Amino acid sequence: MEARIVFPDREIIFPIPDEPIALWHLIDSCNLECAYCYGSFSGGSYKQNIRKSLRENSADLDHARRLTDLGIRRVHFAGGEPLLRQDFWQLAEHFTMSGIRTAATTNGTIYSSREEEGLRSGALHRLMVSIDTMDPSYGNLYREKHSLVLRNLERIVEQRHKDNWSTEIGIYCVVSRKNLQDSIELARWASDQGVDYFSVQPVHLPKDHRLKKELSLRADDLPDIKALFEELEPLRASMRLSHPSYLSLWEPLILNPGRIDRCFAGSELLMINSRGEITSCPAVELIRVEGRRFGHLEGDQIRDQFPSPVQDCGLISFDCICMFEFVHGG
Numbered sequence: 001m002e003a004r005i006v007f008p009d010r011e012i013i014f015p016i017p018d019e020p021i022a023l024w025h026l027i028d029s030c031n032l033e034c035a036y037c038y039g040s041f042s043g044g045s046y047k048q049n050i051r052k053s054l055r056e057n058s059a060d061l062d063h064a065r066r067l068t069d070l071g072i073r074r075v076h077f078a079g080g081e082p083l084l085r086q087d088f089w090q091l092a093e094h095f096t097m098s099g100i101r102t103a104a105t106t107n108g109t110i111y112s113s114r115e116e117e118g119l120r121s122g123a124l125h126r127l128m129v130s131i132d133t134m135d136p137s138y139g140n141l142y143r144e145k146h147s148l149v150l151r152n153l154e155r156i157v158e159q160r161h162k163d164n165w166s167t168e169i170g171i172y173c174v175v176s177r178k179n180l181q182d183s184i185e186l187a188r189w190a191s192d193q194g195v196d197y198f199s200v201q202p203v204h205l206p207k208d209h210r211l212k213k214e215l216s217l218r219a220d221d222l223p224d225i226k227a228l229f230e231e232l233e234p235l236r237a238s239m240r241l242s243h244p245s246y247l248s249l250w251e252p253l254i255l256n257p258g259r260i261d262r263c264f265a266g267s268e269l270l271m272i273n274s275r276g277e278i279t280s281c282p283a284v285e286l287i288r289v290e291g292r293r294f295g296h297l298e299g300d301q302i303r304d305q306f307p308s309p310v311q312d313c314g315l316i317s318f319d320c321i322c323m324f325e326f327v328h329g330g
């Protein structure tokens, strides 16, 4: 299947694998407070919720069973910080035992014997660690605990190779106008370490965010973005990188709004929030639209409505394009 994304000056065809994926925001809290995080968009932070949601949610194993029944082939856990969940590895194991591929994105600060055991057991097919730079001053300015994350990442990759773990290790690098150079250095380091997958994600910030001007990519960054992509390209020989169709969307999206004729959202991709509510896609505007909510994992109504792809959407933006990576196995 393909999606056609139409801009005033070009069309981009984006392949959509026929392999439904659920992006499950397992938890609404986090132990960090990254300045650009989605959690900061309404002026708050995921850290404020931390006391509320550390307990395990006994309903979630039932939710996991329902997702399995729906024919989901892959689950990607995110949050907040998913590894804060006490039952994280139980949930991962449930899916893996049901033949469903599992991935998680973590901030990389939590790596104890529990995580080591979980990774060794193969309960996750891929663990993505979020880190944006090798430079601690940038790393601690917009995220936190940079040296701990780098140290944990090194340990995880080393153990993965030494003990031949099946779990792939990847990096999610959020790219802003201030780390375009740094992300190349990080990618080279990752390739030398034996990281399996390196994904670049453009920072998305709402218009009124205090860091919008400071971090968001704009037209005068295009030469540096082009240079980044060119320098990444040779690294494809040693590790998996972002899909070329996804990278080809960055420039037109910076320059112009576009439309997608048939999105994967609502059919090949479902978003699940920490309360088990299901929506079609991450774009806040679209979630508000009636019909884009698919109900709740506790009810049966989802079965009647899924799949229901979003047609002709003009909201395509950096808010949602990292989802293009997810549907391609990221």
Ligand SMILES: C[S@@+](CC[C@H](N)C(=O)[O-])C[C@H]1O[C@@H](n2cnc3c(N)ncnc32)[C@H](O)[C@@H]1O
Binding pocket: 030, 036, 037, 038, 039, 078, 079, 080, 081, 082, 105, 106, 107, 108, 129, 130, 172, 173, 174, 201, 202, 203, 204, 205
């Ligand atoms: C919201 S976090 C949740 C998982 C985990 N806490 C982490 O940091 O990896 C998921 C991913 O979104 C990225 N992210 C957060 N805020 C972002 C933003 N405003 N624009 C683009 N990516 C962002 C993070 O760096 C991370 O890779």
Ligand code: SF4
Binding pocket: 030, 031, 032, 033, 034, 037, 038, 039, 046, 079, 080, 081, 107, 143
């Ligand atoms: S670690 Fe992840 S969820 Fe937590 S504040 Fe940072 S980006 Fe947000």
Ligand code: SF4
Binding pocket: 260, 263, 264, 265, 280, 281, 282, 283, 286, 310, 313, 314, 315, 316, 317, 320, 321, 323
């Ligand atoms: S807003 Fe949703 S439906 Fe529209 S392009 Fe983005 S992910 Fe697809």
